[in-house]
């Protein structure tokens with residue numbers, strides 16, 4: 001099998017949600033010396049984008065999305081340690097969760113992997129995280145940054161609800177708040193009063209580092 005066969009296979013098998021084949025192709029690709037990033041960005045993510053496009057056109061329904069998502073998640077488990085291989089946790093603590101009412105977690109998990117790879121200590125609260133749970137976790141872990149992930153236009157308003165809950169608990173000034181997810185834009189992030197937005201996992205790492213450096217410079221002055 002050539003690297004091109006692997007990429008094409010990963011794309012096709014993710015599209016049809018064939019989790020065992022996706023896992024096997026991921027492992028074979030790695031054995032052939034392919035980079036984990038190549039498998040992710042040149043096959044797995046484009047395939048999931050195509051799943052979304054087909055859902056939008058009415059060619060795919062929820063079950064197809066679900067099995068494609070599961071197939072992608074299986075591959076991510078294999079790629080996670082390789083993408084996060086530095087293992088040195090010195091940058092700061094990042095508390096992350098998908099907002100209440102929303103079960104999408106693949107994008108969030110990808111962000112977590114990249115943050116871990118960049119040296120952040122990541123605490124993941126999972127999906128469907130209610131504002132009170134974010135507040136409790138901020139009290140318990142005192143993170144530097146809190147991230148809210150939302151993949152539905154109907155759950156994006158939870159950003160504001162979470163920010164209000166932090167404000168009410170007197171915690172808003174203690175943390176940097178970042179928001180993201182497929183339908184989120186910089187304009188929306190600004191409008192709800194978050195501190196930062198990023199469109200993808202690598203941009204999240206860069207933005208998180210910048211925001212942290214700014215915060216630390218202010219605190220030091």
Ligand code: B12
Pocket residue numbers: 045048049051052053055056062063065066067068069070101102103104105106107108110111146147148149150151152153154178179180181182183196197198199200201202204
């Ligand atoms: C897989 C999938 C599902 C799976 C989720 C599986 C899982 N474990 O996540 C299942 C089947 C469960 C699902 C369900 C639904 N889904 Co869905 N789903 C998708 C799909 C195909 C892929 C999403 C995904 O994981 N993408 C891959 C990742 C890598 O995406 P990404 O955006 O590039 O992620 C990056 C950024 O967003 C950013 N990021 C993410 N989080 C964060 C957080 C922070 C803090 C920061 C800074 C950055 C950041 O970094 C990520 C990594 O680079 C999308 C289509 C799409 N194109 O997005 C629809 C999509 C999101 N779903 C959609 C819909 C409508 C639904 C349902 C309502 C369908 C239904 N009728 O039941 C339900 C809702 C369930 C719920 N209550 O949450 C719509 C949303 C439309 C809208 N604008 O609101 C989409 C866009 C499909 C479409 N084109 O219509 N879905």
